[in-house]
Amino acid sequence: xSMTMTQKILAAxxxxxxxxxxxxxxxxxxxxxxxxxxxxVAIKExxxxxxxxxYDKDKVTMVMDHFAPNKxxxxxxxxxxxxxxxxxxxxxxxxxxxxxxxxxxxxxEKGLVVPGDVVIGADSHxxxxxxxxxxxxxxxxxxxxxxxxxxKAWFKVPSAxxxxxxxxxxxxxxxxxxxxxxxxxxxxxxxxxxxxxxxxEGVQSLTVYDRLTISNMAIExxxxxxxxxxxxxxxxxxxxxSDRDFVAYKADEDAVYDETxxxxxxxxxxxxxxxxxxxxxxxxxEIGDVKIDQVVIGSCTNGHYKDLAEAAEILxxxxxxxxxxxxxxxxxxxxxxxxxxxxxxxxFIEAGCVVSTPTCGPCLGGYMGILTAGERAVATTxxxxxxxxxxxxxxxxxASPAVAAASAVMxxxxxxxxxxK
Amino acid sequence: xxxxxxxxxxxxxxxxxxxxxxxYLNTSDHxxxxxxxxxxxxxxxxxxxxxxxxxxxxxxxxxxSSREHAPIAIKASGISVVIAKxxxxxxxxxxxxxxxxxxxxxxxxxxxxxxxTVEADLDAGVIYNRTTGxxxxxxxxxxxxxxxxxxxxxVASIQSGDVK
Numbered sequence: 001x002s003m004t005m006t007q008k009i010l011a012a013x014x015x016x017x018x019x020x021x022x023x024x025x026x027x028x029x030x031x032x033x034x035x036x037x038x039x040x041v042a043i044k045e046x047x048x049x050x051x052x053x054x055y056d057k058d059k060v061t062m063v064m065d066h067f068a069p070n071k072x073x074x075x076x077x078x079x080x081x082x083x084x085x086x087x088x089x090x091x092x093x094x095x096x097x098x099x100x101x102x103x104x105x106x107x108x109e110k111g112l113v114v115p116g117d118v119v120i121g122a123d124s125h126x127x128x129x130x131x132x133x134x135x136x137x138x139x140x141x142x143x144x145x146x147x148x149x150x151x152k153a154w155f156k157v158p159s160a161x162x163x164x165x166x167x168x169x170x171x172x173x174x175x176x177x178x179x180x181x182x183x184x185x186x187x188x189x190x191x192x193x194x195x196x197x198x199x200x201e202g203v204q205s206l207t208v209y210d211r212l213t214i215s216n217m218a219i220e221x222x223x224x225x226x227x228x229x230x231x232x233x234x235x236x237x238x239x240x241x242s243d244r245d246f247v248a249y250k251a252d253e254d255a256v257y258d259e260t261x262x263x264x265x266x267x268x269x270x271x272x273x274x275x276x277x278x279x280x281x282x283x284x285x286e287i288g289d290v291k292i293d294q295v296v297i298g299s300c301t302n303g304h305y306k307d308l309a310e311a312a313e314i315l316x317x318x319x320x321x322x323x324x325x326x327x328x329x330x331x332x333x334x335x336x337x338x339x340x341x342x343x344x345x346x347x348f349i350e351a352g353c354v355v356s357t358p359t360c361g362p363c364l365g366g367y368m369g370i371l372t373a374g375e376r377a378v379a380t381t382x383x384x385x386x387x388x389x390x391x392x393x394x395x396x397x398x399a400s401p402a403v404a405a406a407s408a409v410m411x412x413x414x415x416x417x418x419x420x421k
Numbered sequence: 422x423x424x425x426x427x428x429x430x431x432x433x434x435x436x437x438x439x440x441x442x443x444x445y446l447n448t449s450d451h452x453x454x455x456x457x458x459x460x461x462x463x464x465x466x467x468x469x470x471x472x473x474x475x476x477x478x479x480x481x482x483x484x485x486s487s488r489e490h491a492p493i494a495i496k497a498s499g500i501s502v503v504i505a506k507x508x509x510x511x512x513x514x515x516x517x518x519x520x521x522x523x524x525x526x527x528x529x530x531x532x533x534x535x536x537x538t539v540e541a542d543l544d545a546g547v548i549y550n551r552t553t554g555x556x557x558x559x560x561x562x563x564x565x566x567x568x569x570x571x572x573x574x575x576v577a578s579i580q581s582g583d584v585k
Binding site: 366 | 442447448488579
């Protein structure tokens with residue numbers, strides 16, 4: 001057979017026995033996702049097509065997360081357009097303020113993605129669900145519109161790069177460090193047009209949340225998707241969140257990969273991506289004295305409860321440095337509630353942080369923590385492009401929740417080991 | 422499809438955040454998006470670009486977000502075709518879907534300087550630098566992609582019956 005995990009899922013959804021890299025195929029979609037920025041463009045296109053209804057009201061999903069709670073009048077109009085569309089078409093999974101969370105944390109939590117699914121989303125970080133053994137990828141609004149209308153999308157079957165993980169992560173090192181390490185190694189176009197497939201005994205030592213972070217940033221290496229082999233942890237997670245049946249696809253023994261990397265998790269150190277590309281990674285032996293003005297802990301990459309707990313462990317009983325605005329954003333309402341119940345929010349507030357309701361806000365320079373010229377932020381987000389968090393002369397340093405929390409305490413980019421020693 | 426225009430050249434990894442910063446994504450109005458196109462890396466772009474001009478770039482053009490606003494902003498600013506060494510995949514797909522012509526041709530990128538006058542014949546797959554007299558061969562678009570570009574995008578092609 002010789003197919004990768006990704007190829008097997010695509011073949012099954014195209015009704016084909018076998019597919020090969022480079023083949024153009026039409027696949028059935030298990031979910032079509034959009035947010036408050038990309039959906040309005042898709043809705044306009046959907047109406048131009050002349051479609052009378054969505055292909056499946058339970059599979060079309062919209063999450064108001066980027067500029068919601070509405071940041072301004074235009075953002076309010078965009079959310080209203082989505083709300084009206086979902087009302088008109090009786091869309092089951094429409095998540096507005098009060099129920100919404102950051103889409104890529106929300107969908108797994110709501111059980112809307114299971115292993116073996118094919119998901120397209122008009123958001124580049126849709127690749128996140130690969131962590132659960134699904135094929136999921138970002139598309140634009142036109143593809144979303146056609147997907148909503150027909151339940152289908154065309155794809156060029158990708159070839160793949162295999163990452164064989166072994167060993168275990170050290171204390172204060174997490175999935176974020178793994179993916180930054182990999183992007184530093186292969187570059188921001190290192191996996192362009194291709195799949196990143198994660199396998200090996202090391203996978204089992206990574207929590208589902210570490211895997212979600214790793215798959216989330218596959219796009220930052222240019223990948224079409226980033227997928228993990230399903231194991232007991234995946235099954236337990238999925239069964240806790242969904243009643244749906246699922247298929248766990250495994251790559252064939254003789255599947256062909258363009259390249260194979262062996263990664264020893266025990267050798268990975270806390271890693272920071274310097275401006276203005278996620279591939280500009282450094283470890284603490286290469287990082288000097290970099291003073292900061294802001295810390296953001298949250299986003300689709302690192303807004304899970306586990307991420308907040310790792311930050312709280314470091315912030316507990318400590319104060320953030322003077323003049324470091326520290327913004328903590330739980331990714332969903334459930335995560336927020338758990339953070340309240342378990343005392344994390346108290347730890348954050350006592351340390352001098354603010355805790356926001358779920359939103360993508362600052363990650364993409366939308367609102368809730370915009371930088372001005374000359375300012376620097378350490379963020380657990382996913383991109384550090386020019387102007388990403390505000391002014392073109394501001395800087396974003398990408399890091400794990402532990403590094404972000406340690407940096408908030410020290411007022412400069414700091415190693416958690418230094419704070420916790 | 423033959424396009425003629427002045428080359429406006431950029432480097433590697435031009436991301437969607439500089440093509441159209443997220444702070445302007447509270448609208449999907451094409452003209453408004455175009456008025457902020459490239460402003461974070463080239464403040465002069467919107468004043469210097471003329472209808473038909475050709476954007477030249479290095480590797481991984483359009484990396485980052487899936488925002489369709491990025492190719493929309495480029496197209497609405499008057500750019501007729503983008504020639505790059507390589508494109509990020511979502512951007513590539515989005516460009517075809519909205520009817521922005523894009524071409525991968527590393528030799529042409531190396532052989533065209535900012536300000537050169539360029540002709541791009543997409544049916545024949547030939548890019549001609551009028552300033553230097555050099556021409557470059559690339560893969561011509563397959564017919565169905567040509568139709569999508571001519572019609573102004575995938576949805577327009579579905580409407581016209583060219584894509585079923």
